[in-house]
Amino acid sequence: NAGVTQTPKFQVLKTGQSMTLQCAQDMNHEYMSWYRQDPGMGLRLIHYSVGAGITDQGEVPNGYNVSRSTTEDFPLRLLSAAPSQTSVYFCASSSGERGPEAFFGQGTRLTVV
């Protein structure tokens, strides 16, 4: 049971660099989302997708891009990394029928120096 797979698990970037966080799910879920988790802030929604070809912004979208070309994959791109983007990033998927009954990946710990 793979569930939701995120890569990489750890990453260090220099300010201004770009990178893509990968997320794949094998549960045929339509709804996928990206969150960032910072101390004392809980999880904050960055972007989400309700199906292939459809994406929308969440609570904190600035500095991030997403695309959804297939049901399985939902990559998150950091265009020009900033220290404020140092965080733990989680990808999640759900069937969307009963609210955020989501399955989460193990997270990517990103440090921007």
Added chain:
Amino acid sequence: TQLLEQSPQFLSIQEGENLTVYCNSSSVFSSLQWYRQEPGEGPVLLVTVVTGGEVKKLKRLTFQFGDARKDSSLHITAAQPGDTGLYLCAGGTGNQFYFGTGTSLTVIP
């Protein structure tokens, strides 16, 4: 703006004690979820509550959804060290789902 506020933020108790954590909002949600997260892992779903006033039990954990569907509580009876973790509530409006600030629980053996 944090739609879901949880309290307390931190809780440290002795094994065997009871505890309650709260999740409050000014918004009405069609459903509300509770998750537990352990260090280095993603959150794992514990329960979904849908109906105002609903009570669900999961072994020693009791979840309640407020009558107005704006708040929820999680009560743990006879806490054990294995209950240690970050407890998060989550609710949705439309296609956007929001998480609470979390309650970090430590159960001391």
